[in-house]
Amino acid sequence: MSEGPDPAAVPLPEEPAAPEPGQPAGGVSRRRLFAGAAGGAVAGALVGAAGTAAAYSLGGASTAPGGAQSEEVDSVDLTKSVPFYDQGNQSGIRTPPQRHALFMTFDLNPSATAQDLQVLLARWTAAIAQLVQGKTIGVVEPPRPDAVGIDTGEAYGLEPASLTVTVGLGPGVFDDRFGLADKRPALLADLPRIPGESLQAELTGGDLSLQVCSDDHQVAYHAVRNLARMVTTTAQTRWVVMGFGRASAGTGQTTPRNLFGFKDGTRNVSGDADFDEFVWLKDADWMTGGTYQVVRKIRMTIENWDADRVSDQQRVFGRTKNEGAPLSGAKEFDTPDFAKLDGDGATLIDASSHVALAAPENNGGMKILRRGYNYTDGLNDQGLLDAGLLFISYQNDPAHFVTLQEKLGRFDLLNEYIQHVGSGVFAIPPAPKTGGYIGQALFE
Ligand code: HEM
Structure with missing residues (x-):
């Protein structure tokens, strides 16, 4: 699949529209x-x-x-703050994906007690409630010269920028040592080994997760930095991925592109009915309104990909690169027809293409919400760009992810260009109520 450039390469995506009158080039309010x-x-x-x-x-x-399928809106209002308390579901899941993300996991220290965990979750909750309003943590503002241990300051003067912090609890929280085994969410367990993965221990697992998203990278960084400082002796950081350029759309957003240059998020969970059926937990005791988060750090060998013909790239995904249309259709939102044949009697969408393997039509109607981000870690040890997809999915049963990935890991044409190197699974409790804190029901 790497025979040099395709002379019949599809045209590049359209250039961005010229700035509107009175709007600077690259302005975001559009x-x-x-x-x-x-x-x-x-x-x-x-x-x-x-x-x-x-x-x-x-x-x-x-x-x-x-x-029409949706009114696609792609604008950023940095003054916007996303409600945190009393929402039923935690924010950062159905929230239209913001432009930047940081994902961090933590290990609880061997000496940590259930009470330490309780205090940490309560402190995080109070801090997140401040941060999402664009406020600082701590009471001293502007900083007193002699103050220590207060807000680190790099977000002073910045807007909330739609900051969301989504808190997850890993399987280790429900080990016997905390006395919480009887509260274990019914479907929370370490993921099984899945074909084709090459997970690295230092990028896998974790007892707690923070998915921090914002339209301002510095706001997101500030939040994760200050929340990480609050773990003190209760926990320590395990792995982190800094995402950029959201890699999956929410309904109402133009479809972003992943680092292979393809639109990603065209078909995704959307609308109340989908969220109720595939994402939120119902009748699940204290987890009702919660969900499960699966995170994969997927390295993409972009040098190999870039050397491949666009026609091959399109076969891999089963979609066109420019428009994002299924190879059986013409427009991005055309429904793929997996049975449609070309003149030689072969299906237009290869049965081993990414979308043919992952589509609900070929998986008993099952869907997962993908809410991923691109990432880059600079250069790898061979001097090549180390980049990929911070894949984050939400589903009311982690087995839905596993079912899809077992298929993809075996058959996906994409496997030639990607490697799953990191992984985590977390229970996402429902949103806290005013005056309460995330995971409070665990301790009652
Ligand atoms: C680097 C890794 C990956 C890349 C670059 C990638 C890229 C894409 C692209 C370009 C599409 C087509 C556009 C769309 O409908 O959104 C797509 C669809 C999809 N992908 Fe991925 N993906 C990756 C990993 C995964 C993984 C790990 C899963 C789940 C286990 C997954 C599940 C899906 C699903 C369910 C669809 C929608 C298929 C449909 O309904 O037609 N993807 N992906």
Whole structure:
């Protein structure tokens, strides 16, 4: 699959639109309306804060007039803050993916007690409630010259930028040592070994996870840094991935591209019915309203990929690179037809392509919510770019991820270009109520 450039390469994606009058090049306050499945108008206009907030409040359930799949809005309002308490489900899952993410896991120290864990979860909750409003942690502002142990300061003056912090509990929390075994979420267990993975111990596991997302990288960094400082002697950091350029869309967002240059997130869980069926836990005791988070650090060998013909790349995914259309169709949101044949009697979408293997049509209707980010770690030990996908999925049963990945790990044409090197599975408790804290039901 690496025979040099394809003379018939598909055209590159369209250049970004020229700046609107009065808007600096590269400005973020812009809105695009995209044609959906049934076609529709394409228009561009500036929106103010109110328009953006309205767009976000669609909450993933938008349907454009005229039956179009969605009104796609891709604008950033840095003043926006995402509600934290009393939401039923933790934020950062259905929240339209922000532009940046940091994912960090922690190990509880051998000496940590259930009470230490309880105190940490309560302190994190109180701090997150401040941070998502664009406030600092601690009471001293601006910093007193003699103050120590307060907010680190790098987010002073910055807006909330839609910060969300999603807290997860790993299988180790429910070991006998904390006396919480009877509270173990029914489906929480270490993932089984899956074909094709090459997991590294130092990038795998963890007792606690923080998924921190924001439209301002510094706001996200500030949050994770200050939350990590609060673990003191209770826990220590295990692994971290710094994501950028969201790699999966939420409904109401234009589809972003992963580092292989393909649109990622075209078909994803969206709308109330999907979230209820595939993401949120129902009748699950204290976990009701929660979900399960699976995280994979997937290295992508982009040098090999870049040397491959675009026609081969398209066969690997089963979609076109520019438009993102299924190879059986013409437009991004056309429903793939996995049985449609070409003139030689072969299916237009290869049965071993990524989408053919992962599509709900070929998996008993099952879906997972993908909410990933691209990442880069600079150069690897061979001097090549070390980059890939911070894959994060949410599902009401981790076995749904496992079922898909067992298939992908065996058959996916993509495997020639990727390597799963990190992994984690976490229970995501429901959102805290005002005055309460994340995971409170564990200690009652
Ligand atoms: C580096 C690794 C990966 C890359 C680059 C990648 C990329 C893509 C792309 C480009 C699409 C097509 C556009 C779309 O519908 O969103 C897609 C679809 C999808 N991927 Fe991945 N993916 C990766 C890993 C995974 C993993 C690990 C899983 C789950 C185990 C997964 C599950 C899916 C699913 C369910 C779809 C939607 C298929 C459909 O409904 O048509 N992907 N992925």
